[in-house]
Amino acid sequence: MTAKKTTPHKQSTRAWQRMLSGRRLDLLDPSPLDIEVEDIAHGLARVARWNGQTHGAHIFSVAQHTLLVEAVLRQQTPRVDHRVRLAAMLHDAPEYVIGDMISPFKAVIGGSYKIVEKRLLSAIHIRFGLPAALPAEIEQQIKAADMGAAYLEATHLAGFAQAEARRLFGRDPKLPAATEKDYVTPWSAGRAEKQFLTRFKALLS
Numbered sequence: 277m278t279a280k281k282t283t284p285h286k287q288s289t290r291a292w293q294r295m296l297s298g299r300r301l302d303l304l305d306p307s308p309l310d311i312e313v314e315d316i317a318h319g320l321a322r323v324a325r326w327n328g329q330t331h332g333a334h335i336f337s338v339a340q341h342t343l344l345v346e347a348v349l350r351q352q353t354p355r356v357d358h359r360v361r362l363a364a365m366l367h368d369a370p371e372y373v374i375g376d377m378i379s380p381f382k383a384v385i386g387g388s389y390k391i392v393e394k395r396l397l398s399a400i401h402i403r404f405g406l407p408a409a410l411p412a413e414i415e416q417q418i419k420a421a422d423m424g425a426a427y428l429e430a431t432h433l434a435g436f437a438q439a440e441a442r443r444l445f446g447r448d449p450k451l452p453a454a455t456e457k458d459y460v461t462p463w464s465a466g467r468a469e470k471q472f473l474t475r476f477k478a479l480l481s
Contacts, residue, residue: 293373303373306396308403313476316400319372321469327376330433332462338371339468341425343475344459348428348449349421356417362479363406364418365472370396404480424449432460 291303295315302310320339330336346364349356368376370393377389398408410418427445430436436444451459463471 306399311403317472321465334462339472344425348424
């Protein structure tokens with residue numbers, strides 16, 4: 277007699293991540309109700325950009341990168357709506373649980389990473405009152421600011437010559453000198469977390 281095949285319980289296929297807040301987030305089917313900005317800030321402040329291959333006493337964190345992106349966005353589009361600024365700060369938010377993978381490795385992995393990343397970002401957007409998917413025009417604005425931030429990080433922190441950075445990331449976004457110096461000087465994880473939360477809550481209010 278052939279044994280009857282059983283279907284595994286749905287919970288066995290879930291990929292849970294427990295947060296310091298006590299929330300348990302299903303990475304494959306994330307619920308907006310399980311997302312807290314404090315968890316995002318804490319995680320992003322401890323994830324390194326550029327695979328950690330940067331100058332400075334501290335890592336250059338994804339939390340600090342998101343603040344730089346928002347600063348570049350304001351420089352490029354001074355009257356941009358605060359909700360677009362909020363979306364800019366959240367553009368890499370899924371990395372608080374799945375980490376920052378360098379672009380060449382993402383290309384090797386293919387679509388699976390992108391699917392998980394997209395689901396997480398949609399849930400994060402909904403949690404904080406943004407559309408699950410942003411309009412193409414806003415995505416382009418954020419992408420332009422992201423590339424501007426990458427140019428500054430590449431030339432100040434990651435050892436790129438200006439010509440190489442221009443070829444890969446486009447033009448220097450020309451932030452005010454004092455702002456640029458502060459934002460591309462790597463902060464401690466504690467400062468990055470605090471600054472992220474302060475700016476995020478200001479934009480959310």
